[in-house]
Amino acid sequence: MGLTVGIVGATGAVGRKMLQILEERKVQIENLRAFASARSAGEKITFNGKEITVELLTEEVMKDSFDYLLFSAGGSVSEKYAPIAAEAGNTVIDNSSQWRMTEGIPLVVPEVNPDVLKGYKGIIANPNCSTIQMIVALAPIHKEYGIERVVVSTYQAVSGSGHKAIVELEGQNSDINYPNEVYPKRIAANCLPHIDVFNDNGFTKEELKMVYETQKIFNDDKIQVNATTVRIPVVYSHSESIYVELSKEPNIDDARRILEEAPGVVVVDNPSNNEYPTPLEVANSDETYVGRLRKDLFNTKALSLWVVADNLRKGAATNAVQILETLESLK
Numbered sequence: 001m002g003l004t005v006g007i008v009g010a011t012g013a014v015g016r017k018m019l020q021i022l023e024e025r026k027v028q029i030e031n032l033r034a035f036a037s038a039r040s041a042g043e044k045i046t047f048n049g050k051e052i053t054v055e056l057l058t059e060e061v062m063k064d065s066f067d068y069l070l071f072s073a074g075g076s077v078s079e080k081y082a083p084i085a086a087e088a089g090n091t092v093i094d095n096s097s098q099w100r101m102t103e104g105i106p107l108v109v110p111e112v113n114p115d116v117l118k119g120y121k122g123i124i125a126n127p128n129c130s131t132i133q134m135i136v137a138l139a140p141i142h143k144e145y146g147i148e149r150v151v152v153s154t155y156q157a158v159s160g161s162g163h164k165a166i167v168e169l170e171g172q173n174s175d176i177n178y179p180n181e182v183y184p185k186r187i188a189a190n191c192l193p194h195i196d197v198f199n200d201n202g203f204t205k206e207e208l209k210m211v212y213e214t215q216k217i218f219n220d221d222k223i224q225v226n227a228t229t230v231r232i233p234v235v236y237s238h239s240e241s242i243y244v245e246l247s248k249e250p251n252i253d254d255a256r257r258i259l260e261e262a263p264g265v266v267v268v269d270n271p272s273n274n275e276y277p278t279p280l281e282v283a284n285s286d287e288t289y290v291g292r293l294r295k296d297l298f299n300t301k302a303l304s305l306w307v308v309a310d311n312l313r314k315g316a317a318t319n320a321v322q323i324l325e326t327l328e329s330l331k
Contacts, residue, residue, distance in 0.1 A: 021317050
């Protein structure tokens with residue numbers, strides 16, 4: 001018997017990507033149901049060759065029996081409907097930021113902390129896209145050497161802001177007078193050090209997500225994270241420049257080997273031959289790519305690395321599906 005799975009926010013970019021990845025990874029689903037707001041309810045989608053009508057999301061349908069509900073419809077929707085589904089005995093994998101820092105709710109990157117899922121049923125949080133790829137790359141380093149401090153600058157694709165942002169970038173690329181509505185400034189031929197709202201301390205909400213989510217996933221609130229998140233005129237895949245201070249001095253060859261052997265990591269690191277990961281090359285893949293690995297010039301216990309991953313796949317939909325797969329493997 002296959003699974004009964006529901007997708008909440010099935011007509012959005014990440015919801016559609018979840019459907020695609022469930023197909024690609026051949027998850028054994030007997031009954032798939034799709035849910036959306038009144039604006040999209042009634043639309044037809046295709047899954048495994050079958051046409052499915054998108055249902056209206058209501059409190060009552062969330063009380064139905066599901067093996068898994070994958071949410072990707074925003075924080076307010078998750079806040080209202082995920083507890084209803086969980087109280088009905090369903091397992092919810094939520095892609096919004098709503099539950100990530102809630103005590104008792106697992107925040108999961110399957111390559112890194114799958115153990116927190118053992119025996120768990122209820123709401124499970126999918127981390128922020130920029131956090132996920134950084135954690136996948138840093139976890140094997142942390143396990144071997146211990147991480148004390150991370151300084152990260154992100155270069156994030158416009159698809160992280162939704163389809164309207166892609167349209168805005170494409171419009172501005174062809175028309176210098178095309179208005180900026182998604183972003184506060186023109187994004188074409190530009191970069192904006194501004195993702196989400198600014199806090200009183202000068203950091204944006206996106207930057208603080210990277211701080212506190214990293215500490216929660218690693219279960220260590222002593223790890224210091226300083227993040228600067230930047231939106232760039234790229235459609236898919238986020239890039240990150242990461243400087244990490246360690247508890248003990250790493251051997252660069254051992255560090256490279258550790259990364260090469262790590263689950264979910266692909267090392268592309270031969271700069272003398274112009275081999276390093278870029279957003280165009282990484283788009284539409286599920287792995288986290290690492291390059292430019294090097295020791296710091298002055299701090300013998302520090303490394304620098306360059307990390308790229310597809311933000312809609314590993315940064316969102318793929319990680320959610322991997323959580324489902326991990327739960328199934330633990331049964």
